[in-house]
Every structure is written in C-alpha cells, then in structure tokens.
Amino acid sequence: MAPVIIIGAGLAGWTTAREFRKLDATTPLMLISADNADFYAKPSLSNALTQGRTPERLVTTPAAKMAEQQNLTLLAHTRVTAIDAQAHRISTSAGQFEYSRLVLATGAQPIRLPLDGDASAEVLAINSLADFARFHARLNGADPAHKKSVLIMGAGLIGCEFANDLAAAGHPVTVVDPSTGPISGLLPAAAGAQIRAALAGLGVVWHFGATVKAVNLVAGSDGLQVELSNGQRCGANIVLSAIGLRADIALAQAAGIACDRAILVDPYLQTSSPDIYALGDGAQYASAGSRALPFVMPIMTAAKALAATLAGQATELVFPLMPVGIKTPALPTVVAAPAPGTVGDWCQVEDGLWQFIDAAGLNRGFVLTGAQTARRMEQAKLVRP
Numbered sequence: 001m002a003p004v005i006i007i008g009a010g011l012a013g014w015t016t017a018r019e020f021r022k023l024d025a026t027t028p029l030m031l032i033s034a035d036n037a038d039f040y041a042k043p044s045l046s047n048a049l050t051q052g053r054t055p056e057r058l059v060t061t062p063a064a065k066m067a068e069q070q071n072l073t074l075l076a077h078t079r080v081t082a083i084d085a086q087a088h089r090i091s092t093s094a095g096q097f098e099y100s101r102l103v104l105a106t107g108a109q110p111i112r113l114p115l116d117g118d119a120s121a122e123v124l125a126i127n128s129l130a131d132f133a134r135f136h137a138r139l140n141g142a143d144p145a146h147k148k149s150v151l152i153m154g155a156g157l158i159g160c161e162f163a164n165d166l167a168a169a170g171h172p173v174t175v176v177d178p179s180t181g182p183i184s185g186l187l188p189a190a191a192g193a194q195i196r197a198a199l200a201g202l203g204v205v206w207h208f209g210a211t212v213k214a215v216n217l218v219a220g221s222d223g224l225q226v227e228l229s230n231g232q233r234c235g236a237n238i239v240l241s242a243i244g245l246r247a248d249i250a251l252a253q254a255a256g257i258a259c260d261r262a263i264l265v266d267p268y269l270q271t272s273s274p275d276i277y278a279l280g281d282g283a284q285y286a287s288a289g290s291r292a293l294p295f296v297m298p299i300m301t302a303a304k305a306l307a308a309t310l311a312g313q314a315t316e317l318v319f320p321l322m323p324v325g326i327k328t329p330a331l332p333t334v335v336a337a338p339a340p341g342t343v344g345d346w347c348q349v350e351d352g353l354w355q356f357i358d359a360a361g362l363n364r365g366f367v368l369t370g371a372q373t374a375r376r377m378e379q380a381k382l383v384r385p
C-alpha cells in the first residue's frame with residue numbers, strides 16, 4: 001500500500017505525524033522535507049537571545065529520533081518538485097513516490113521587498129532555524145562582546161518580539177514601520193502605545209510612518225547605512241526584515257490545486273484535489289472564514305482533526321478561541337483578535353484590559369497587557385464565538 005506522505009517538517013508536518021500515529025500505528029507514513037527536519041519550536045526563535053539559547057540548543061528532538069518515535073520513513077534535505085494528483089505521485093529531488101493520501105505542510109516564506117542600495121542583499125529574515133543560525137552568527141561575529149546594532153523592518157508581532165529580545169540582550173535596536181504604532185493590525189492604539197513605551201524603556205528607537213528605502217555599505221567598516229522613505233538615515237550592523245510571510249503555493253498551484261493567498265482547504269482540510277490535504281502557515285482555512293492562521297494553536301487543532309480524518313474518522317475542523325501570547329517580556333501581552341471585517345470598536349474596560357465590542361454589542365475579542373495577562377482564561381469565556 002502506498003504510504004501517507006507528509007511534505008514539510010515544521011510544526012504542522014511533525015504534529016500531524018504524531019497525532020496520526022496515536023490513532024494508527026501501522027499504515028506506512030513518509031515525511032519529506034527540504035530542510036534537515038530537526039524538531040524545534042519556532043516561537044523560541046524570537047526569545048532565544050535573552051534565554052541564552054544558541055541555534056543548536058533550540059533543537060528539541062533531532063530528525064532521526066523523531067522519525068524513529070513516529071515509525072516513519074524520513075527523507076530530509078529532499079525537495080518535492082511536482083505533484084501528479086491524478087496518478088497520486090510526487091516528484092522529488094530523491095526520485096518519485098506514490099502516495100495514498102498527501103499532506104501539504106509546506107509553510108510560508110518571508111516577504112522580500114525590493115530595496116535600493118549596494119547592501120540590500122544583506123537584509124536578513126528569520127522564519128527557520130537555519131535563518132536564525134545565520135542571524136546568530138552575524139550578531140556574534142568575530143567579537144561577541146561588541147553588541148551589534150540591529151535595524152528591524154516591521155513593528156508587527158514578530159518585529160516587536162525580536163526588538164524586545166535583542167534590546168534586552170544589550171543590542172541597540174531601531175524599528176521602522178509605515179503604520180502609526182506597534183502591532184497596529186491586532187491591537188488597539190492604546191495597547192500599542194504601552195508596548196511602544198515599554199520597549200523604548202529598553203532603548204528601542206522607533207520610526208513610524210516610514211519605510212526602508214535603501215541599504216548601503218559604509219566604506220571602510222562593517223556597518224550599514226539605512227535610508228528611510230522620510231529622508232532620515234540610520235546606521236546599523238544588521239538589517240532584519242520582519243514584514244510578514246507569504247504562503248508557499250507554487251507547488252500546489254502547478255498541480256492544479258485551488259489557491260488564493262494560501263492553499264484553500266475545506267472544513268476537513270481537504271484541498272480541491274481528492275486525497276490531498278493542507279494545514280499550517282501554507283493553508284487558508286474554510287473553518288476560519290477563508291483565512292490563514294499562522295500560529296501554533298491553530299496548527300495543533302488542525303493536526304488533530306486531520307490525523308483523525310486520515311485514520312478513517314472524517315473529522316470536521318472547528319477552531320476554538322485561540323488567544324496569542326506576544327513574547328514581549330517588557331510588557332507581556334495577550335490578544336484574541338476579532339475575525340477580520342468584524343464591525344465594532346476596542347473599548348478599554350480597565351487598565352490593561354480591552355474588549356472588542358461589535359455593532360450588536362457583543363464581545364468579540366480582548367487584549368490584556370502586563371499583570372492583566374493572568375486573566376486570559378476568564379476573558380476567553382466572555383467572548384462570543
């Protein structure tokens with residue numbers, strides 16, 4: 001019998017394998033990944049420095065051990081290049097394989113903006129352990145005692161987490177963003193202002209209402225000069241882009257699988273092709289109003305439902321309320337954002353507590369900052385699904 005094949009060794013791929021094995025110990029299972037497939041928690045990339053964790057120490061279980069535990073055939077360092085949905089066959093850099101069911105857990109890639117300047121290719125982005133290893137090596141360089149300065153493009157959730165981690169580890173940090181405040185897509189302006197002040201307290205320098213236009217080498221040094229859209233110039237040793245991710249849909253699209261911003265999946269996580277499923281950062285879920293949900297909790301929920309379906313028990317994916325903890329220890333923050341397009345307003349209820357009240361007067365989400373984050377469970381119970 002052809003195996004169930006999972007493409008991708010991120011949280012989505014490995015969690016699906018683990019959940020499937022809890023229900024089915026014998027069906028042949030294969031996991032194929034372009035990277036080395038070591039298991040690590042991606043969220044720890046943006047708080048590793050203050051915890052003194054090197055890239056090597058972030059690996060929680062080496063790939064071979066994971067494969068043994070899940071009783072699966074692992075093809076690491078292997079890229080899937082084509083899917084023949086009709087023939088139930090994939091082509092890879094290590095040959096062709098037939099599948100009974102195929103799971104696309106191929107994630108997303110950092111968005112790269114075209115920038116001017118002779119050092120624009122030096123801009124880094126972090127969405128994998130290998131990316132973090134490159135960043136870590138540049139940050140420490142030949143002289144780890146020299147705290148290199150970092151300019152971060154993007155004041156979203158990931159940009160703010162890196163800003164907090166770097167600043168707390170002693171690095172001069174500048175953040176540039178076209179919006180008016182931190183994490184403006186998710187938080188009420190007043191909560192964003194608290195994060196802005198808390199990180200400024202660690203020395204973070206903010207430039208809002210501006211974007212990075214050009215990155216140039218500074219002659220005779222290892223420094224970079226960054227030119228902003230408002231004409232200002234900033235110096236930095238490293239430029240880190242944290243402007244967002246875009247799902248990797250090329251493989252699916254070439255196979256005729258319906259995609260929008262990501263791979264479209266129905267409430268059973270099936271794509272438009274029979275026996276091909278998708279989840280994780282590369283999926284756009286019907287169960288979430290045709291949205292991508294690039295966070296850990298949705299992956300855990302989706303992997304459980306998909307594993308049951310793959311094991312023969314068709315299981316509809318229903319997402320519970322999934323608050324996200326923002327890892328800014330300077331001001332711990334939790335957000336349960338309303339669904340995009342929900343009409344309503346953020347209302348401050350107490351110091352450090354906001355609720356999103358919709359046009360019908362119903363509570364659709366909340367934000368907690370500082371000590372109020374301890375009330376996450378209590379507030380979650382008040383939100384109307």
Ligand code: FAD
Nearest residue numbers: 008009010011012034035042043080107280281294295296
């Ligand atoms: P990925 O981890 O991107 O895995 C994709 C896999 O597919 C990789 O193994 C890749 O090699 C493989 N692949 C892709 N294409 C191919 C191909 N053609 N052939 C073979 N293999 C292929 N979420 C939270 O909920 N809380 C947090 O605090 C949080 N912090 C974060 C901090 C950072 C810095 C980042 C970047 C993300 C954070 N997230 C957080 C988001 C969360 O980590 C992601 O949603 C999740 O890890 C995505 O997992 P994934 O398996 O879908 O994708």
